Amino acid sequence: MGRMLDALVKLQNVERQLAEVRSRLRRQNAAVAVQQHRVDECKATLVALQEQVLIKQKNAGAVELELKSRDAEVAKFRTALNTAKTNKEYAAFLTQINTIKADNAKVEDQVLKAMQDVDLVRTQAEQVKSSIAEAEKKLADVQANSAEEVKRLESIMAELTGRRNEAAKDVPADILSIFDRMASAREGDAMALVEVQGKKPPFEYVCGGCYMSLNAEHANALRTRDELRFCDCCGRILYLDFNAKP
Ligand SMILES: [Zn+2]
Incomplete structure (x- = not known):
């Protein structure tokens, strides 16, 4: 990450x-x-x-x-x-x-x-x-x-x-203000893990916050880019667990 x-x-x-x-x-x-x-x-x-x-x-x-x-x-x-x-x-x-x-x-x-x-x-x-x-x-x-x-x-x-x-301190100010806004609206729950489903490609991706399926594009982008991406359904900030399967 x-x-x-x-x-x-x-x-x-x-x-x-x-x-x-x-x-x-x-x-x-x-x-x-x-x-x-x-x-x-x-x-x-x-x-x-x-x-x-x-x-x-x-x-x-x-x-x-x-x-x-x-x-x-x-x-x-x-x-x-x-x-x-x-x-x-x-x-x-x-x-x-x-x-x-x-x-x-x-x-x-x-x-x-x-x-x-x-x-x-x-x-x-x-x-x-x-x-x-x-x-x-x-x-x-x-x-x-x-x-x-x-x-x-x-x-x-x-x-x-x-x-x-x-x-x-480790978060840039503009990103921190987005995070704070979401955290206060969701009782501290601003982020969601992208959950990967399936044993082999093509994998399915699900938002760990609202459990709606996610476009693979989110997961692909997060693998290579350190950027803010939001769940299309609940709006939480998405992140990947790099220790989990692909
Ligand atoms: Zn969601």
Whole structure:
């Protein structure tokens, strides 16, 4: 292989490792974000449940108040019974009392139901609180592990960046800018090996990047010339492995 393509392949090698490290760094950040999202979701659920507790408490309070005012009314009519002047008046008060008491049974059920509602939502809120505690603990673990891994990956990245800059020195500036453009568009995957198929001529040639067949002209040119040639299908920079068969 010519000097320029040789230098590019070395650069490509470092570039691929850099892309892998970058993607691992992204995964680390994503893992923390996912866990943070779980914590946030649980907290939002808790706020909604706490609001519901307040609403249901208010509702229970209103029904209780209604019951109290009905009890007060019964008491009022009971007092009136003692002051009834006629049998007819007495009977009328008694009817009032019985009517209110009959309805009170229903209102008492409503009070009970309203209080059960409050308890139910309160229990749900307590469960969500323990989910939050669990999720926060997991988040702390993920953050701690991630911080360690990020530190490790960043030091690998620094080392690879040094090697990359070193390898880039051997590549002419105009070619380097083409390579960089392709590498950044393809996550470090700017080049493809020309794969040779068949045991004897005429050989078939395939792009090692996209696996589409290549015109033999590319392989023939690369055997003798140190130049940039691109896959007609995926556009990767092609190179030959001179240690492999023809
Ligand atoms: Zn290709």
